[in-house]
Amino acid sequence: MKQYIQELYTKKEFFTQAQEFFNQEGFIQLQEFFNQEQKEVVSSLTSLNLIPQETFSLNYSPLIHKKFDLDYSKISNLKIESIELIEFFKSKTFEEYLEQLTGFSIQFTKTQISKFNHSCFELIHDSKVTDSMLLDIYFFITKDEFEQEMGGHKVYTTFEEELFYINPTHNSLTCVFRDEELRTYTKYINSLAKEKEYIQIHTTFEILGSLEEDLV
Amino acid sequence: MSSQKSENSNNSTISSLDYFELSYWINPSILEQKDELKELFSNAKPYEHISIQHILKEELAQELEKALFNLNYEEFDTDLYHFFKTPDFKHITNLPPILKEFHEFIFHNNTIKWFEELTSTPLSLNHVGDLHSILLQQTHYLLCHDDQVDQRIIAFIFNLSHDFSKEDGGALEIFGHDNKNQPTLCENTIIPKFNQLNIFKVSEISFHQINEVLAQDKNRLSISGWYYK
Numbered sequence: 447m448k449q450y451i452q453e454l455y456t457k458k459e460f461f462t463q464a465q466e467f468f469n470q471e472g473f474i475q476l477q478e479f480f481n482q483e484q485k486e487v488v489s490s491l492t493s494l495n496l497i498p499q500e501t502f503s504l505n506y507s508p509l510i511h512k513k514f515d516l517d518y519s520k521i522s523n524l525k526i527e528s529i530e531l532i533e534f535f536k537s538k539t540f541e542e543y544l545e546q547l548t549g550f551s552i553q554f555t556k557t558q559i560s561k562f563n564h565s566c567f568e569l570i571h572d573s574k575v576t577d578s579m580l581l582d583i584y585f586f587i588t589k590d591e592f593e594q595e596m597g598g599h600k601v602y603t604t605f606e607e608e609l610f611y612i613n614p615t616h617n618s619l620t621c622v623f624r625d626e627e628l629r630t631y632t633k634y635i636n637s638l639a640k641e642k643e644y645i646q647i648h649t650t651f652e653i654l655g656s657l658e659e660d661l662v
Numbered sequence: 663m664s665s666q667k668s669e670n671s672n673n674s675t676i677s678s679l680d681y682f683e684l685s686y687w688i689n690p691s692i693l694e695q696k697d698e699l700k701e702l703f704s705n706a707k708p709y710e711h712i713s714i715q716h717i718l719k720e721e722l723a724q725e726l727e728k729a730l731f732n733l734n735y736e737e738f739d740t741d742l743y744h745f746f747k748t749p750d751f752k753h754i755t756n757l758p759p760i761l762k763e764f765h766e767f768i769f770h771n772n773t774i775k776w777f778e779e780l781t782s783t784p785l786s787l788n789h790v791g792d793l794h795s796i797l798l799q800q801t802h803y804l805l806c807h808d809d810q811v812d813q814r815i816i817a818f819i820f821n822l823s824h825d826f827s828k829e830d831g832g833a834l835e836i837f838g839h840d841n842k843n844q845p846t847l848c849e850n851t852i853i854p855k856f857n858q859l860n861i862f863k864v865s866e867i868s869f870h871q872i873n874e875v876l877a878q879d880k881n882r883l884s885i886s887g888w889y890y891k
Contacts, residue, residue: 508806508837508845508869565874567805569741595801601741631741636801637831637876 451543452481465549472623473602473610474547479585479619490527491617494645495587497528502561511568511632516559532559535585535649544581545657548621552581552651562598562614563643568632570603579653582622582630586614588644597633598644604628614644623653681763682770689716700780703861706850708838710781711862713852717820722760723857727822729758730795730883743804746797752790765793768887777889781816783863785889789813793887798832802882804872806837806845809864814888817868818861822883823854830877834860837869845869854882864888 448456455476468474480487501523502514521529534540535557545552584600592598592614600612600620604627612620624630635642680686684693692699692714703712718726733754735746751757751765767773769790778785791814798804809817819834826832828851836850843866852860862868875882 508871567741569805633741634744634803634805634874636744636803636874638801 450481450484450487451479452476455479461546464547468548468621468623471610472628473612473621475612475615475618475620477615477618479617482617486527490531491587493525493527494531495589497524497561497645499561505560509569510571511566513566513568513632514561514563516561532557532647535583535647541651544583544621544651548581548623549657550581551654551657553654555580555650555652557647557649560646560648561643562632562635562646563641564635564637564639566632567597567634568630570629570631577626580624581651581653582620582624583647583649583651584612584618584620584622585647585649586616586618586644587647588614588616588642590639590642590644591615592639592642592644595636596639596642597635598639598642599633600630601633602628602630614646616644681767682772684772684776687718687722687764687767689719692717696776696780700782703781708836708849709863709865709867711836711850711860712780714859714861715855716857717859718857720857723820723822725760726764726820726885727856727883729760730797730822730885732758733761733795735795735797741805742807743802745802745804746799748795751793764885768793774889777816777818777861781861781863783816784891785816786813786891789890791888791890793885795883795885798872798875798882799880800875800878803874806869806871808866808868809870809888810866810868813891814864815891816861816889817864817886818859818889819884819886821854821858821860822856822885823881824856826854826877826880826882828853830875830880831873832875832877832880832882833873835871835873836862837871839867839869843867854884 454460464474480491482488501517501520503517505515506512536554541552541554594611594613598614602609602622699712699714703710706712733748735748738745738747748754751761757765771787774785774787823832832854834852834854835848837845838847838849840846862870
């Protein structure tokens, strides 16, 4: 792990501060997550950024979302670096890292790789409301910079107010604590974004309890 | 006609019966075509809707447009939409006279009965429905939804947008549905035009959206509302 991600994000003092921030804010975003000096990492990020459009399938349900999901039947066409990066987010190593980062005991649920560009969106939808406590993990890969007025950012909201935004920044890892009161959507990407696009690796973990004591 | 309108508008003589008569606002040729329009509405696919051009007398449409730019629009930005909207006209104090008169006309029994006949849909005469103005500019949109709220049954949109082409966006898109009553794809695209009335029946399949306005300097301006069951 230490070999691939920023050294800062593996230090004991960092975990203490990160857990404090995460417990207080309900989310944490780690910029420049992977160590880009590592050739293998740079190669895997670049490789995933270059996945051909035909590897993604349009997933359009007008009342729910419009995005392009990675078609797993075509995954054998991907470069080995891309597959390794995708597998990393499902790995036990990554799960243990997140446990240290958040202070929660967690269990992998699912991962989804999607591409977002002009006219893509995800609406708040009742079926997305969860009964259990979840950890949403987003990792973004893009050669573009998305300004907020272009859309594409994730919004976390309660019925009363919008709480925080997550911008799709390249090589950033975001962890969000999600319970039944929190809803999320991806803001419609408008024409100001022009040809810009980003790939999102969205992994979900169920929170089983605290590392120190079980949650009630 | 123009001078009479101007005089009435300035004096705000809303008690005049003129304002409640269909022939005061609506183009005579439209009133004459009621049976054909009724058939077009009821036969429309994938659900009952119609788009009527040159609905209002031109000078009145122009006065309405002019008055709208004196209103305060509030920005609405959520997961589903991004646009500017006025409060419901019935809640605006100091509403410009012509908009006040139009509001009274829209919810006058004669007008409701005309909509009833056109749409073959019983409408509530006792419920003053909603009426407001929506303004969409570049990057604004309203994603797919069905309008089903409370007892809404007929939706109407008086479009007052100039010079929109397909490439400018801002079109009203009518969606089809599958056998589970979920929206599928756009089956009819209505490009906004000045003095155009769009009407559709609100139901569990009345899926529609306004696609993103792409034009840089155009206002997609409308007055819209609902009649109730």
